[in-house]
Amino acid sequence: MKRTILSVGTVGALCLGWASAVAQSSAGAPKGGAAARLAGLRGFVGMDMRFGEMSDEFAMFVGAEMALLMNRGVYLGIRGAGLATDNAHVPTAASPVPDTLRMGYGGFVIGHIVPVSRTLAISVDALVGAGSVGTDRTGAGDDDAVFVFEPSATVDLKLAPPARVGSGASYRFVGDVSVPGVRDANLRGFSGVLRVRLGRF
Secondary structure, eight states: OHHHHHHHHHHHHHHHHHHHHHHHHHHHOOSSHHHHHHHTOEEEEEEEEEEEEETTEEEEEEEEEEEEEOGGGEEEEEEEEEEOOOOOEEOOSSOSSOEEEEEEEEEEEEEEEEEOSSSEEEEEEEEEEEEEEEETTSOGGGOEEEEEEEEEEEEEEEEETTEEEEEEEEEEEEEOOOOTTOOHHHHOEEEEEEEEEEEEO
């Protein structure tokens, strides 16, 4: 779990650093040329929590994202998340004590922001990517690679021009897992989503 938190924290720090660099470029960029085009970019960084069930136990994923906003509210970006709880267990034949499940995933995201009012918007997106699944008793090199598809939808509240908070739901689809004692169905399921986004909307 410590490695998961450290990894997500590193991604979050990189995202915030990218946002700060864009903001500084926007503030001091002269008109015309590549600097002006950079200043005109819109995008956001964010962090979220996704909580639901995994292997019939409570599970929470912590993640970070970074995206560029295109025309008409469409955004393209990347997102990653890691399992931050150790409640999910895997039965083992070698020991009466079950092993603890580990999982992380990430990929490309495409989404759409639909304004509802001056203070509310709806965000709908989908992640397509890959992940790794393993247990505490197996080394990181023995983790199993899996396919992940995760659509999400949230209602976002505009706190200020650069800040939004949202809540909603997602469904995590996982395929091709081959860890002994773990089925695809153990890793799939609905999750509640809480997120914070900062950027130029």
